[in-house]
Ligand code: SF4
Ligand code: SF4
């Protein structure tokens with residue numbers, strides 16, 4: 001997030017696109033509702049009639065996968081009506097002309113055709129967003145989980161830049177990061193192209209710095225991203241994988257492809273709390289401690305580094321993840337010894353400028369938001385005040401491209417996936433408290449589509465895509481429009497990712513979870 | 525700034541501050557049952573009455589704004605008498621089963637009765653005999669213990685934003701309930717449990733805490749392991765085991781004391797019988813328990829063999845968006861420095 005969670009309730013306009021916050025980020029969702037109660041204008045872009053959509057001032061029921069056209073249409077309306085922030089564009093940004101070359105081809109009328117949203121609504125949304133000073137954009141996987149995800153994010157940045165909604169309180173472009181520490185895992189360099197703190201592995205200066213710190217010669221070649229790992233495993237080039245705390249069989253798209261890849265490996269180690277679907281393919285399983293059984297830190301979606309504290313001992317012989325890794329390192333002849341998580345944190349921050357000023361002592365009571373370059377630095381509540389990291393903000397024209405997979409006669413229903421309130425990915429299924437609330441999938445299906453195959457509330461259907469076929473219970477509801485169905489990915493009994501498309505965004509390698517074409521039949 | 529005197533002590537606060545808040549700032553605890561700094565003010569319970577010089581009647585300190593030169597007394601005999609009367613009236617329609625009540629030790633009503641020496645009610649009359657809501661496995665509602673402070677109504681509307689419950693009926697028959705007097709269920713309630721912590725009495729109970737007395741637990745503050753919001757909460761530990769979750773961080777900038785159902789009720793997951801508690805090695809397609817030495821030696825010999833035969837880039841790791849920063853740092857360092865590859869990634873995209 002460019003801005004902070006605490007600023008949300010003071011927004012005067014919230015532009016929420018592809019985010020079902022009350023279910024996926026409930027406490028943030030509540031703050032959005034609070035802003036609305038205070039009188040903020042709420043604009044929600046979602047194909048589904050979610051809780052936020054229901055209370056929105058403007059609900060833009062978008063055809064999944066057409067976000068770029070909507071945002072272009074809004075920018076078009078803003079520019080042609082003179083609602084833009086000229087000063088911000090001229091002093092803080094560049095690339096305006098190039099951006100306009102693309103966007104000029106998207107008058108709201110054309111955007112309306114592509115997105116299925118009435119033209120007036122697009123213009124109204126543009127006007128409210130542009131004319132409200134404290135207007136923030138909030139988005140989640142609904143924007144990024146497309147083959148055009150990276151472009152979608154750039155386009156939202158365009159929208160914020162043309163209106164000058166960056167660099168001060170209650171504005172910004174705010175991704176709500178999914179998992180608890182996805183921000184931190186990225187910050188820590190659990191990515192194939194960067195060391196901790198996004199320091200590129202391609203830069204000789206960085207290589208030198210880390211070689212010195214770690215006392216080894218480092219590989220200069222960029223590593224593989226998850227989809228590439230899976231492909232390489234299938235080609236026999238990748239022989240072994242070490243999987244810690246993830247379950248790609250259930251959470252990655254096109255599960256059957258994932259399974260084949262894992263089967264092709266010569267050796268698979270899985271380290272986790274439970275025997276996950278992925279663990280079933282492992283040669284060795286290492287039992288790990290859960291968050292309540294260890295010390296450390298998580299970094300939340302607003303870049304706030306917060307303490308995790310050990311409350312109880314791990315069960316049986318389970319051990320803390322980093323201790324297991326260090327043990328393996330030592331057995332391989334590399335001394336990796338830390339007395340405690342704090343020592344690791346201190347080594348990390350000595351190599352990571354954006355974390356340099358954060359210490360366990362400083363975050364004992366309240367977490368600090370990076371960048372925090374020095375111990376006397378208060379941390380950073382919102383980014384891009386006065387300037388962008390690259391100097392001027394770069395605007396880039398983004399063309400609308402249809403999703404990789406479209407519906408046809410054989411696969412007439414568009415399936416989209418997401419999260420729901422009572423579960424978090426996979427692990428919460430092991431909580432009887434939470435699973436007891438919602439022990440099985442309830443796919444959302446429009447009454448018209450349900451009637452067409454003769455299925456009723458609570459009935460079972462078979463859902464088939466080009467990649468797989470699963471059975472699920474359904475709830476019949478007009479929360480989804482005709483021709484669109486919605487499922488979550490929490491249930492191994494109805495593993496939705498056997499259906500999803502593994503077509504990837506070319507830059508981020510994020511899969512198009514949000515749009516797959518499927519066919520449905522009643523199970524009698 | 526406005527200057528006033530409370531119980532003989534001078535205090536200076538911004539205009540618009542209430543007498544109750546001004547008193548809190550200098551550590552004077554004025555009793556209250558319906559006040560919470562995060563909620564709108566109801567002025568319903570009248571426990572917070574104080575005597576203000578020049579005022580004809582006692583004033584509710586939660587609704588009275590400070591004024592320059594005001595002189596406030598918070599515990600005059602008259603004030604104490606008024607509070608005793610309020611407690612007496614509440615007890616007239618409240619079960620006196622403190623001995624077996626889950627809330628004992630953490631109950632504001634009990635605390636104030638103790639503070640003012642109110643042992644029992646002096647009124648004799650009918651008491652409510654309403655059935656409990658035991659319709660779900662997380663939250664229990666005992667309407668007979670409700671003192672109609674309205675805090676649950678306000679937290680649900682103002683902080684959670686769900687409006688699951690409201691006042692229903694009048695006078696003796698008034699209760700706080702859902703629309704159509706249904707039990708709490710997935711349609712009307714989000715099971716965030718924020719109302720439980722707001723409740724000053726035993727009317728709302730977190731079922732996870734049944735059988736645990738508040739003084740038996742030690743609280744360990746930590747960060748939620750589910751979504752990217754990063755709410756803070758306290759794990760309540762009794763005899764080395766986590767019983768459940770409470771909040772209470774006055775400094776909590778992310779969530780204050782708000783949580784969702786996952787943060788609030790997930791802890792039984794930690795004790796799931798599905799947890800694996802010993803290393804496993806697959807032999808003939810079946811996992812068999814192994815010692816750490818056996819498991820790690822096998823991992824090391826395979827990693828070494830593959831690294832020597834096929835090169836470092838034949839090995840890759842998935843680190844985890846669920847694990848700590850420290851775990852992630854160590855994992856990427858291990859892959860880069862020990863295995864010798866940059867092939868480390870995680871599900872950044874889910
Ligand atoms: S649990 Fe949450 S949603 Fe349900 S009544 Fe209480 S505050 Fe409202
Ligand atoms: S249930 Fe508790 S919080 Fe709600 S009105 Fe009754 S006493 Fe107050």
Ligand code: SF4
Pocket residue numbers: 025026027028748749750751752753754755779783784785786787788
């Ligand atoms: S309590 Fe709920 S909203 Fe808060 S971090 Fe946990 S899952 Fe997210």
